[in-house]
Amino acid sequence: MAVQLFKRTKQLELKVDEILDLVSQSAMAFDQAIDSYMSEGVSERFNQRLEQVVALEARGDKLGLAVELQMYNETLIPDARGDVLTLLEALDGIIDSFKSVLFYFSTEAPEIPESLRPYYSELAKLSGAAAESLVLAARAFFRDVQTIKDHLHKVHYYEKDADVLVTKIRREIFEMDLPLANKIHLRFFAERIVWISDMAEDVADKLTIYAIKRTI
Amino acid sequence: MEVSILVFLAGGLFLGWSLGANDAANVFGTAVGTHMVRFWVAAAVCSIFVILGAVISGAGAAHTLGKLGAVNTVAGAGMAAFSAALTVYWMTKLGLPVSTSQAIVGAIIGWNLFTGSPTDSGSLMKILATWVACPLLAGVIGVLLFKFTGKLVTWAKLHIFRLDAYTRGGLILAGALGAYSLGANNIANVMGVFVPSNPFTAFGGSELFHFTAIQQLFLLGALAIAIGIFTYSKRVMMTVGSGLFPLSPLAAWVVVVSHSIVLLLFASQGLEHLLASNGLPTIPLVPVSSSQAVVGAVIGIGLLKGGRGIRWRVLGGIASGWITTPIAAGAICFISLFFLQNVFNQRVFQDHAYVLSPPVVEKLAAQGVSSASLAALKDRRFESWAALEEALGALDTPQPALEKTTRAFAMIESLTVARSKLNRLQGSSFSLEQRAALRAMIGAHFLHRWRFEAALAEASAAWRSLALTPSNKLANRQLEDQREEAYLLFRD
Structure with missing residues (x-):
């Protein structure tokens, strides 16, 4: 019985680790997809990355549900169950956002002026980096709560940089000689990308509280 | 039952x-x-x-x-x-x-x-x-x-x-x-x-x-x-x-x-x-x-x-x-x-009878009670502690400080090591040596429990308390429990 219990625990640990891997992988795929969009538009390479993120999101949903069910059925970590579920749902939300931004690019194919493209690539990198730092913080929450701060401050750093950059992009868009509809369209994409880093920051704030709860 | x-x-x-x-x-x-x-x-x-x-x-x-x-x-x-x-x-x-x-x-x-x-x-x-x-x-x-x-x-x-x-x-x-x-x-x-x-x-x-x-x-x-x-x-x-x-x-x-x-x-x-x-x-x-x-x-x-x-x-x-x-x-x-x-007429307390038998007087004398002062009460049976206490109080030289010892020695707790009760030893915690000592005492009757315990100690070393050192505490406590068990087995 005890062996069975520890086997199930090990499997649960692996599932949570895999969810975190999925977030990290989707951040990288997102970054690469935006890069390829900026250089080639909706190309085969872009679509491959989009499909990759879609598959990662589906796998994440499945794993998240399995972890949630096991935690409730076996009444695991009663004191931190709510926190863990909120965290996993928020991480799933981040993968979901990567997917939806890529879908917007795929379906609406915005025409991004040459001069703004490096900014969009940079913005995607900052959002991806914020998400990856969040993944490291989440790993620390599960295993080594003392080191969580080492990663959380990076999330805030990237989010702040992304905020500065998106303001710069907005200003440049509206200084350009483009029809208003195009300007609004371009702004929409910049805001969708920066929104991911905002999400990562919100989760990081929650993680700070969860970590305090775990240490006392 | x-x-x-x-x-x-x-x-x-x-x-x-x-x-x-x-x-x-x-x-x-x-x-x-x-x-x-x-x-x-x-x-x-x-x-x-x-x-x-x-x-x-x-x-x-x-x-x-x-x-x-x-x-x-x-x-x-x-x-x-x-x-x-x-x-x-x-x-x-x-x-x-x-x-x-x-x-x-x-x-x-x-x-x-x-x-x-x-x-x-x-x-x-x-x-x-x-x-x-x-x-x-x-x-x-x-x-x-x-x-x-x-x-x-x-x-x-x-x-x-x-x-x-x-x-x-x-x-x-x-x-x-x-x-x-x-x-x-x-x-x-x-x-x-x-x-x-x-x-x-x-x-x-x-x-x-x-x-x-x-x-x-x-x-x-x-x-x-x-x-x-x-x-x-x-x-x-x-x-x-x-x-x-x-x-x-x-x-x-x-x-x-x-x-x-x-x-x-x-x-x-x-x-x-x-x-x-x-x-x-x-x-x-x-x-x-x-x-x-x-x-x-x-x-x-x-x-x-x-x-x-x-x-x-x-x-x-x-x-x-x-x-x-x-x-x-x-x-x-x-x-x-x-x-x-x-209301329900149940006996909720069993008072013991007491007797100042010669061995009791002798034991008390060894504890420092003057046997001359107890002579008047020698061999008298008291149906309750209150009666004995009253009698002790009425003596010329009352001995209130020795109440506890007098009570313990004079209490009648009679027992007989009857052959019919020997089969009960089977489920007891006694060692073979202790059992042999009890078997050797078949037919013996005791008016006081302390006399029975003294006889046991005399009959076998297995019934004797060890020197009062901290390391012997456990063994002595076990022996005390066994004496209690033996008393409960053979009491009249």
């Missing part, structure tokens, strides 16, 4: 049920209260281990008849048990973790007051002192263990789910051990008084399977405890587990372990022997309350965390329960005994 014994046995079973309803919370309350272990799992594990503890290890402690030993009639014992049980039940109904030992102590004092028997003030003070020392010590151990566990967990960097699994396993393991010792230590309180009038007989004569009469009696008591756990312990578990202070699962484990350490420190004869045999100072063996240990540990951890989360009102309720429990049990016992004796 007499019907009246069954009626009074019900008092003991009620106490068993109350013990299960209340004390099970001490070992599994924090686990259930923090939702780490489901109530049904806790109840099942607790019941199984209480029964195992009572049947396997309970018999060893039974010869002293537990703390109710002084109550010398079944009716009195049944009523004392019933009074203690009623008080515990009442407190359990209020959801308060009360101390069963306190209720029993209160009931015994009630019995003493009703029957005019003396209460040993030294023992009472010792017990009262532990009611303060035990929660304090549990609190200190809880704080130290909590800090140590916190550091260990940080160092080990366990995954949150792994830590959860280990904590769960630890809670069940600590709870099972706690339940085992609960059964072993408390069964004598529940059933010990019925040992002399045990209605069961031993069966299964083989070496592998032998079920003594005492074990059967204790199994019955343990079943009563198990029923108490299943039917009524959940509420106290929730008070202990989350009502007093919101505990984390790890803190819950620390509480259970601290409580077990405190009980072990005060109750382990083995530990005392180990310390003594290594020339280390020993810890006095005093009966302590597991409820107080648990509450002490919870509060200790609460204070370590700043004390803001402690629900002082709940704590106040529990602490006032500790004061009202012995008083209520004593009052209920006193009033019930009055009705039992005067």
Whole structure:
């Protein structure tokens, strides 16, 4: 019985680790997809990355549900169950956002002026980096709560940089000689990308509280 | 078996049920209260281990008849048990973790007051002192263990789910051990008084399977405890587990372990022997309350965390329960005994007769009492202690300081080493040498118990107390229990 219990625990640990891997992988795929969009538009390479993120999101949903069910059925970590579920749902939300931004690019194919493209690539990198730092913080929450701060401050750093950059992009868009509809369209994409880093920051704030709860 | 014994046995079973309803919370309350272990799992594990503890290890402690030993009639014992049980039940109904030992102590004092028997003030003070020392010590151990566990967990960097699994396993393991010792230590309180009038007989004569009469009696008591756990312990578990202070699962484990350490420190004869045999100072063996240990540990951890989360009102309720429990049990016992004796015509107290026989006078003279002053009372029989006391008081040179010794030596506790009772030795705890010494005494009759014990010591070295050194304490205590057992076997 005890062996069975520890086997199930090990499997649960692996599932949570895999969810975190999925977030990290989707951040990288997102970054690469935006890069390829900026250089080639909706190309085969872009679509491959989009499909990759879609598959990662589906796998994440499945794993998240399995972890949630096991935690409730076996009444695991009663004191931190709510926190863990909120965290996993928020991480799933981040993968979901990567997917939806890529879908917007795929379906609406915005025409991004040459001069703004490096900014969009940079913005995607900052959002991806914020998400990856969040993944490291989440790993620390599960295993080594003392080191969580080492990663959380990076999330805030990237989010702040992304905020500065998106303001710069907005200003440049509206200084350009483009029809208003195009300007609004371009702004929409910049805001969708920066929104991911905002999400990562919100989760990081929650993680700070969860970590305090775990240490006392 | 007499019907009246069954009626009074019900008092003991009620106490068993109350013990299960209340004390099970001490070992599994924090686990259930923090939702780490489901109530049904806790109840099942607790019941199984209480029964195992009572049947396997309970018999060893039974010869002293537990703390109710002084109550010398079944009716009195049944009523004392019933009074203690009623008080515990009442407190359990209020959801308060009360101390069963306190209720029993209160009931015994009630019995003493009703029957005019003396209460040993030294023992009472010792017990009262532990009611303060035990929660304090549990609190200190809880704080130290909590800090140590916190550091260990940080160092080990366990995954949150792994830590959860280990904590769960630890809670069940600590709870099972706690339940085992609960059964072993408390069964004598529940059933010990019925040992002399045990209605069961031993069966299964083989070496592998032998079920003594005492074990059967204790199994019955343990079943009563198990029923108490299943039917009524959940509420106290929730008070202990989350009502007093919101505990984390790890803190819950620390509480259970601290409580077990405190009980072990005060109750382990083995530990005392180990310390003594290594020339280390020993810890006095005093009966302590597991409820107080648990509450002490919870509060200790609460204070370590700043004390803001402690629900002082709940704590106040529990602490006032500790004061009202012995008083209520004593009052209920006193009033019930009055009705039992005067309305139902039951004998609740057996007063001993006393005689200042020549060996008694000789023994008292050796203790410094002038035999000339006792000459007037020589060979006179007194039907009660009060009568002897009055006679002693009327002497030219009264000897009030020697009341205790006179009482112990002059008491008539006659016994005969009858051949017909020798078959009872089979289920006893005596060694072969001790049995041989008893067989050699067939037909001997003794008026006083101390004379019987002296004869035993003379007949065999196996019946002789060892030199009074700390390392011999355990062996001497066992011998004392065996002498009690021998007296109960052969008394007239």
